[in-house]
Each structure stands twice: as structure tokens, then as C-alpha cells.
Amino acid sequence: MTVLLWISASSLLCWLWLTCCHGFFWRTDQRLPPRRPPARWPSVAIVVPARDEAEVLPVSLPSLLAQQYPGRARVIVVDDHSGDGTGALAERLGAGGGDGAGGGLPLTVTTPPPLPAGWTGKLWALRHGVALAGECEYLLLTDADIAHGPTSLAELVAAAESNGLDLVSQMARLRVSTGWERLVVPAFVYFFAQLYPFRRSNRPGARTAAAAGGCSLVRRSALERAGGVAAVRGAVIDDVSLARAVKGAGGRTWLGLAEQVDSVRPYPELAQLWRMVSRSAYAQLRYSPLLLAGTVLGLALVYLVPPVAVLVGLLGWAPGVLVAGGAAWVLMAGTFLPMVRYYGQPAGSAVLLPFTAFLYLLMTVDSAVQHWRGRGAAWKGRTYPQPD
Template sequence: MWPIRAAPLRQTAGVTPFWIIVSLLSAACWCWLTVGQGFFWRTDQRLPPHRIDPARWPDVAVVVPARDEAEVLPRSLPGLLAQKYPGRARVILVDDHSSDGTAETARRLAEAGGLPLTVTTPPPLPSGWTGKLWAVRHGVELAGEAELLFLTDADIAHGPGVLAALVAGAETQRLDLVSQMARLRTETGWERLIVPAFVYFFAQLYPFRWSNRPGSRTAAAAGGCSLVRRDALERAGGVAVIRGAVIDDVSLARAVKRSGGRTWLGLAERDPELTVRSVRPYVGLGPLWRMVSRSAYAQLRHSPPLLLGTVLGLALIYLVPPLATAVGLATGQLPVLLAGAAAWLLMTGTYLPMTRYYDRPAPAALLLPFTALLYLLMTVDSAVQHYLGRGAAWKGRTY
């Protein structure tokens, strides 16, 4: 009888120390993330619902870089042209050498009326610039003396009151950059699984409260909807200062804040009058995978040590809780079970506000570990693609 009884004891003794350590460490990480990371999981950073109109409405130039966007422009450009802005505003669409009739589509859409539209093409792309930022620079140059520059993407649709709300926020709060994270599409199964976690992870990396705090080292913006003062942009060094940035929105916010500017970032509203939403479809896992992997390794500054640390960190924080819960249940190790379950509960609880924001049912928050595993693999793939010379590929260009 002794050999039969001794074997399980040796197995338990071998497993227990490792799982106790990692499960307790994961639970400690979640305790800190929940209360010590700027309450990143809350979704209450929004423009004031009842804005105060400024004493004057500055001139605004809306700059839209577009490369092969003829398919999405009919769902996005009309909203920009229909902005209800009390002051003077114009739209500058910079056709980045498209091959699908983007410029012609834009001109046709402008025939319905609205804000004045200028369609232009930049000179050939010089070395050291990303195509988007070269197009933005060209648009900014054509904006003349406009005091405010509204930088947006061709796949972002705006409610008719968005521009006025952003300007009111910038003027009344004396902000140099005001940005809103667009509501991304969640129509397909993969979009519903991947997209809310994308915004959740972004907020975890750049807690909105910290980013919005003057003097904080954290700075972030959302490229699809950013209003910046011309003088603040010039003081930061202009578009040229971030000319090679793949993650250009965060780079812009950092440059503005580093030069003494005040920035603000929040989530877009549900109100159709004020909504900011992406209209680009991501059908299947492949397009979503490429969206994340295109810039993931750039976020890590192409550093192998940071990549290793990120992989281990993602595993400890997101994968250990459900695994520890399963191990604790299977082996009867109560400390492992309690620590794993506590970490998983905190993870799920912090994810719930984002799933509600995206109208997902509460049980969907339990799937975050699986989604995190996908993001871990996307990050590793991003590094692999970089070293194969295919990193940050976008519409025929690789940076």
C-alpha cells in the first residue's frame, strides 16, 4: 500500500511550490493593476455631456490622409462634411497616391454640399517618413492659418456635433490636444472577441487619467480623432518630429505634452450626434491579427528583452489565473485555487466596464485570458515579421 499512497504525495509536493508562487504573484499583480494603474479599467473619461460654448469659435482645418479608401469613404466622409460647426471649417483630404479612385470618390461625395472640401496629392514619399504622416504634413501645410487642426482617418465616421464638441472642450478647458478613442466595429464574432480587449489593453498601457493629468509622463491620443492647436504642434516640432512613427497618435501626444502642452483622451460617446466610430470591417481573424501585429513590436521599440518581458508578463497576468484555478481544482491545492480564482475574478471585474461599453454580455468577460493568448501570439508574430523584413506593412508599404 505504501508505494500507492506515496506517489500522489510526491506529485503534489513537486507541483505545489511552483503553482503557489505563480498564482500568488499573479493575484498580487491584479491587486496592483486594479487600484494602482490609474483605474485604467473605468470607462468614464468622456467629453462633458453638456458642453459650455466658448466665447469664440476658432477656424478649423480637418485633415484626412487617405490611401486606397474609395470603399469606406461613402460611410465616413459625408459625416465630416455635414459637421454643424458654428465657426469656419474646411476639409482637406490628402489622397496618398491611391490606385482605386479615392480622390474621385471624395469629390463626388462633396457634391452633396456641406463643408468645403479640398482634395490634394502630396509629393512622392521621401525616405524616413511613413506615408500617413507625409500626407498629414502636406494637409497641415495647406491648412493655411487655421488655429485648430482636426486630424482624423478616412475610415472614421463622425456624428454632426463632434467637431463643435471637441473645439468646445479644447477652448473651455484650455487644452492643446483633445482626442477621442473611436468606437470600433464589433459586428463579427472575431471583432466582438478582439476589439474590446484592444481598447482595454491600450487603456492599461496608457491610463486615460494619467494621460489627462498635466505634468504626468503618460501621454496618449487616438489617431482617428485628434484635435490639436497649430501653435502647440509647431512648438512640439511639427509633424516632422514624428515622421517615422508607426504608432503616430501616441507619438504626437508625447511630443505635444513634452513641449508643455496639455492633452486629453477619452472614449467616444454613444449619442449619434457625438459618436466617433470606425467603419472599416475586419472580416475573420486574419485582418484583426494584422491590425495588431503591424505595430505591436514597434510599441516594444523592437527590443528582444522587452519582447521577452512582455510575453512572460502576459502569461503571468492573463494565463496563470485560469490555469491556476484549474490546477487547484484538479489537485485539491486550496491556496492555488483561491489565488488563481481571485486573480481571475479581478481580471474579469476590471474587464466588465469595457464589455458593457461595447454591448457585450457579462459572461464574455471570462474569455479575456483566451483573447490575451491571441494578443501574445500576435506580438510574437509582429517580432518575427520585423526580422523577416515585413514589419509594419500597410497597403503596399513596409516600414
């Protein structure tokens, strides 16, 4: 019991530090900063890399074509050699409007050359779209499964112009329709914010830099100073790598939660959510067995010890263990509650975070195992090796 008491106390200390000293990562108040319409609306190109996205494109693409943007804007869909007719579907969706003459934003559908070595498919497609965009002032890099509210683009540009930002990124609201989505998705965003506290990332002098790849508005000049898309060409976690490149080149970045940017991709089963996490988890750990071991131990100490301590304390009548474990669990659930509410879920579901964290622990280990088997970072028929 003495050993368990020390372990429980250590978990409680971790939660006290996370709650008070880790950039208030658990707060959900990082939304688009105060903004006003610019005197002149800059030109924007919306670049959408798409590979086998015929399922979601009928929902997402019309929302981009219907953007109410006062300036000059266009949409470029880069069909990344899809096998499900994504490119043809995009052209049909743009045929009824997308002419720039009151029927929606102009639409261009293109296909990049074959994927060269050293590039991920998404970034190669983005590079092709960015090159095709011409001399626009901003680029909105958005995924094919992301639907935007009618004024999303205008709000992003106004935020960038009003606050002198070079990269404005919003974490899209993921779908929470099925039981597994409700269990896993809020925790996914919570863990991301814990890794990259938004407040720290948004601070100009801070080393932390992050973005959400589903919706990132970047000033073209800042992207060029950072070396262009080629600077992150092999990155599996491309959004964070892009933010680091822009911030490292002297740019100002901002990341927050979205209010009118939503992912429409369904994840009805655990297997699909598992793949979403495991394909990049080991890359997040820089392919390091040492970091993997540390992460597993850390997850166990922070998320699994509190409920175990409560159970042991109740069964073994160990008041100290019970109090330490219970207090840690209360802090855990309390910091998770704002994210649970952001996703419109019952407040009581916050106490299930230890179970979800255990799933993420298994996903992280599986990510490493798949990498060691040569199937790491597999996505839509492609497998990317560890970059040099």
C-alpha cells in the same frame, strides 16, 4: 504545487496592483470634459489622410462634410497615391455639397508629393494637408474610416476652448459586428488603456501621454511648438508620438472614449484583426528582444496563469492554488467588465479575456518575427523599417 502556488499568488498580486494602483485604467468614465460654447468659434481644418479607402469613404466623408460647426471649417482629403480611386470618389462625394454655402463644409482633395525616406505614408499625407490648411487655429486629424456625429467637431472644440487643452483626442468606437470583432476589439481598447491609463495621460504633470490617431483635435500653435508633423515623421505609432511631442513642448493633452466617433472599417475575420495589432506591436516594444521576452512572460503571468491555476486546483485539489488563481481571474474579468459594457457585449464574455490575451501574445510574437524577416510595420503595400 508549491511552485504553482507562488506563481498564482504572484499573478493575484499583479491584479491587485493593476486594479487599485495603475491609474484606474479599467474605468470607462473618461469622456469629453465639461464644456461650454466659446464666445468666438475658432477656425478649423479637418485633415483626412486616405490611402485605398474607397470602401469606407462613402460612410465617413459625408459625416465630416455635414458637421454642424458654428465657426469657419473646411475638410481636406489627402489622397495618398491610392490605387482604388479614393481621390476621385472623394471629389464625387463632395460634389453634391461641400461648397460651404449651406450644402456642407468646403472640401479640398489633394495628393502629396512622392513619399520621401524617413516618413511614414500617413504622416507625410498629414504634413501635406496641414500645410494646405493655411492659418487655421485648430486641426482635426482624423482617419478615413472614422465617421463623426453631426456635432462632433463642435464638441471637440468646445472641450479644448473651455479647458485650455492643446490636444483633445477620442478613442473611436470600433466595429463589433462579427464574432471575432466582439472577442478582440474590446480587449484591444482595454489593453491600450492599460498601457496608457487615460487618467494619467490627462494629468498635466504626468509623464504618460497618449492619443488616438483616429480622432485628434490639436491646436495649431501647440503643434508648431512641438516641431510640427515632422517631429514624429517616422513613427509607426504616430498618435502616441504626437501626444508626447505636444505634451513635451508644454501643451495640455486629453484622451478619452468617444460617444459619437465611430470606426466604420470592417474586420470580419481574425486575419484582419491580427494584422491591425501585429503591424505595430513590436514598434510599441521599441524593437527590443528583451522587452519582447519580458512582455511575453508578463502576459503569461498576468493573463494565462489564473485559468491554469483554477484548472490545476480543481483537478489536483490544491485549495491555495485554486483560491489564488480564481481571485486573480475574478479581478481580471471585473476590470474588463466596464469595457465589455461600453461595447454593448454580454457581461459573461469578460471571463474570456485570458483567451483573447493569448491571441495578443501570439500577435506580439508574430510582429517581432515579421520585423526580423524584413516585413515589419507593413501596411497597404508599404513596409517601414525600424527608425534610427
